[in-house]
Amino acid sequence: MRYSVTAGGKRLRSVLCLASADAVGGLRELAMPAACALELIHTYSLIHDDLPAMDDDTMRRGRPTLHVVSGEGIAILAGDGLLTEAFALLARAPQTTDAVMIARKLRVVGRIAAAAGPIGMVGGQAIDLHSSVSGPDGRDTFPLDTDSLRVMHAKKTGALIRVSAVAGAIMGGADDGTVEHIDAAAAELGLAFQIVDDILDVEGVSAHLGKTAGKDVAAGKPTYPALYGLESARRMAAECLERAESAFHAANLPESRLLQIGRWIVQRSN
Ligand code: GRG
Secondary structure (H helix, E strand, O other), X not given: OHHHHOOOOOOHHHHHHHHHHHHOOOOHHHHHHHHHHHHHHHHHHHHHHXXXXXXXXXXXXXXXXXXXXXXXXXXXXXXXXXXXXXXXXXXXXXXXXOHHHHHHHHHHHHHHHHHHOOOOHHXXXXXXXXXXXXXXXXXXXXXXXHHHHHHHHHHHHHHHHHHHHHHHXXXXXXXXXXXXXXXXXXXXXXXXXXXXXXXXXXXXXXXXXXXXXXHHHXXXXXXXXXXXXXXXXXXXXXXXXXXXXXXXXXXOOOOOHHHHHHHHHHHOOO
16 A cells, blocks of 8 residues: 555645645645545555556556556555545544534545545446456447547546545535535546546656556557547647636636646646
């Protein structure tokens, strides 16, 4: 667990969570347990995604993947441990007897569980696997069209990014309307992140990415550059940022770190 969590990574989900708490005028320390729990869940998903039964990768965060170093059994257990520990952390911190804070914590637990589980990340990963791997019964794969690709990404990577901003806003004490505007904006940032990740997979160098570049193309996976071309994919990411900006305006948060993070996500592909 420690090997993978301390390997680095951009900490995007944690930073989004803390920036969101800041943006709504909340105390950052109240959002810190959720920020850490989100990183634990994200790291678990990467460990399991890299397993031979899934994406089968040997390099992650600039290091050999966990199953290469410690074996598949330990990699599966490390992922299970990180996921479970994330919810233990959400339950125990911040420690409080205040009814308002307990209610915030419960909402955050429910939303993170939904985002990480079968209607979110796990479901998206299942769609991805089903579309790219023949089943044990030898049945053919089904290729994703552009709409299904969007839904798959919204669940697989978008849901956790989205809930990161939402969790920070809830722990920071935002009202329901603000939380929903932040949710809408973060959905756009999640899509932009995926589009940019696809662009970097085409253009990036493994040493810079910390993972194997060019894998999606080699595997014949439908990606945004493959479906729309590089320039259109870049434009689509920029349009996501514009829509996110409108949602932040609607939330009365026109200039916050959240928007700066959005700009950073999109600029990575330029
Ligand atoms: C195994 C249930 C289960 C889910 C796995 C997130 C995921 C689902 C798979 C990751 C596959 C992948 C490489 C998707 C592209 C976008 C993405 C999530 C990249 C990794 O996130 P970063 O770039 O990683 O934020 P760091 O290492 O910086 O934290």
